[in-house]
Amino acid sequence: MSAKDKNLIPAEERQLLYIEYGGYDGVENILRELCERLSDYLSAIAQPEVVNQALIRILAPDHDRKGTEILPSVDWRKVLDDTSGLWFTELPIGGVLFQLGAYANYGIVMSNTEGRVDDAHKKLEELIERAETFYKLSPLDLWGIEPNNDLQKLVQIASNRWALDNGRPVEPVALAIFGGVSEGRMRNMTSGQNKTFSLVDGRIPAQEALAWLSTRDEFWNSIWREDAQPQYGMSREAPIKEAIFLPVARDGSVFHPGLYRGSGYTIGPKGSEDTVEHFENALKTLQEMPTPYWRRPNEKGNWGIVVGIEWARFDASELDAIARTPGYRVSDRRNA
Numbered sequence: 001m002s003a004k005d006k007n008l009i010p011a012e013e014r015q016l017l018y019i020e021y022g023g024y025d026g027v028e029n030i031l032r033e034l035c036e037r038l039s040d041y042l043s044a045i046a047q048p049e050v051v052n053q054a055l056i057r058i059l060a061p062d063h064d065r066k067g068t069e070i071l072p073s074v075d076w077r078k079v080l081d082d083t084s085g086l087w088f089t090e091l092p093i094g095g096v097l098f099q100l101g102a103y104a105n106y107g108i109v110m111s112n113t114e115g116r117v118d119d120a121h122k123k124l125e126e127l128i129e130r131a132e133t134f135y136k137l138s139p140l141d142l143w144g145i146e147p148n149n150d151l152q153k154l155v156q157i158a159s160n161r162w163a164l165d166n167g168r169p170v171e172p173v174a175l176a177i178f179g180g181v182s183e184g185r186m187r188n189m190t191s192g193q194n195k196t197f198s199l200v201d202g203r204i205p206a207q208e209a210l211a212w213l214s215t216r217d218e219f220w221n222s223i224w225r226e227d228a229q230p231q232y233g234m235s236r237e238a239p240i241k242e243a244i245f246l247p248v249a250r251d252g253s254v255f256h257p258g259l260y261r262g263s264g265y266t267i268g269p270k271g272s273e274d275t276v277e278h279f280e281n282a283l284k285t286l287q288e289m290p291t292p293y294w295r296r297p298n299e300k301g302n303w304g305i306v307v308g309i310e311w312a313r314f315d316a317s318e319l320d321a322i323a324r325t326p327g328y329r330v331s332d333r334r335n336a
Helices: 003-007 011-021 025-043 048-059 076-081 092-106 117-137 150-165 172-179 183-189 206-213 279-288 316-323 330-335
Strands: 243-249 265-267 274-276 293-297 303-315
Touching: 011 092, 011 330, 025 048, 025 076, 025 092, 025 150, 048 076, 092 117, 092 150, 117 150, 150 172, 150 206, 172 183, 172 206, 243 279, 243 316, 265 279, 274 279, 279 293, 303 316
Parallel strands: none
Antiparallel strands: 243 303, 265 274, 265 293, 293 303
């Protein structure tokens, strides 16, 4: 896809691409690795079983929201692995990094700012500040986590996109990532008689960087100022008659009437699940949960728990069509 074509893709479509194709798995791995190191460190100080139960309550507080006993045999790693997307929903920093990934890679704000540029600006500033602080506080070197990891890259890309969006110079290594070239090639472009860029205190002026990026097919331009983040549903021309909001999991799947199984819909975190007979009641309960959980089949037909990360607006008349579509994803609207 050319840079010109990418520039025309609205925020709604970019969010769907981000949810469907990811780009945040590496950050999830880093969060897990940090927790692994933390577990090892604390287990050298206190009893391992005490550390294990503490980590479950810290990392997955919904696991025992209804008073479910945490058995000594339950490992905190399994609790996290059994619930898709939990890293980005239960952990505040996970949510920060997930949202920041959308901005860093696609130039959008995921939360709905309703076209208010000041709100979007403030939101992004807060996300970047929190991510930078978390990165500085993380003992990556001390715990043997390799440099140039995904957390470092995300913070670097987001910070440099923010610099570009505000007319400030950027790091050459970040510009290389944006433009899809190697660091070696970028060094050549900033040195010699035929250099492409000038350097000011080791950074490339925003005007030069943006002019070059406008020719690079790999780069997604920032559109957060122009586009408030909309709710999304299946494509339609007619106005919505009866709006209904469904939770969306990280993989783009939604909670819908087709998930009836046995005697009802299974909702709630693992260990505290309920079966609700009617869809309307199940959806209402999900809407009341701090974090919505429900079971749905994967591609192999195995039913597992997923976690809602967003809410999508649909017309109630679309529910039957969604329920009849195996493996429905919000991205299917592009093909509707």
